[in-house]
Amino acid sequence: MKKELHISYDLLRHSDLTEEELRLEQAAIQAAQDAYAPYSKFNVGAAVLLENGEIVTGSNQENAAYPSGTCAERTALFYAGAKYPNVPVVSLIIVAFNEAGRVPFIPPCGSCRQVLMETASRFKPFKLLLAGADEVIRLDDCRSVLPFAFDKESL
Ligand code: THU
Secondary structure, eight states: OOOOOOOOOEEEEGGGSOHHHHHHHHHHHHHHHTOBOTTTOOEEEEEEEETTSOEEEEEOBOOSSGGGOBOHHHHHHHHHHHHOTTOOEEEEEEEEEETTEEOSOOOOOHHHHHHHHHHHHHSOOOEEEEEOSSEEEEESSGGGGSTTOOOGGGO
16 A cells, blocks of 8 residues: 655745744844854754743754764754753744855754654644745644654654
């Protein structure tokens, strides 16, 4: 039996974003300026909106021992979890810049998808925005970027 999985998402222009989403994007852009990415020169910024209205940001933090570094999304989500352990995440936005400027589309890496998944199962599914300078992909449920995920139900 063949089965199919479908992912649905919104492909938006900035004029389609809400004020709150635009504010979150600005926070992520700001966070990307503070990335520590001397090796890849790929600066990523993530901003998390929490249910209490707080915005928590993160950037990628690299290391000469490459695997010891971490991504912007995980920096932001772990910081949110550490500072506001009981507050659900409402949305997460990601932006990135290479040496030529803003990249049109930044997909979260596999490890970050796993952490998005954990955050969703810890609280509830949240919105994910992958924001380029022109187009923005918005997924209402962040879990859709990791089909067949291993989570607490798998244990
Ligand atoms: N990076 C992120 O911060 N988020 C992602 O989802 C993709 C990759 C960072 C890790 C590394 O510092 C740089 O981008 C190049 O891979």
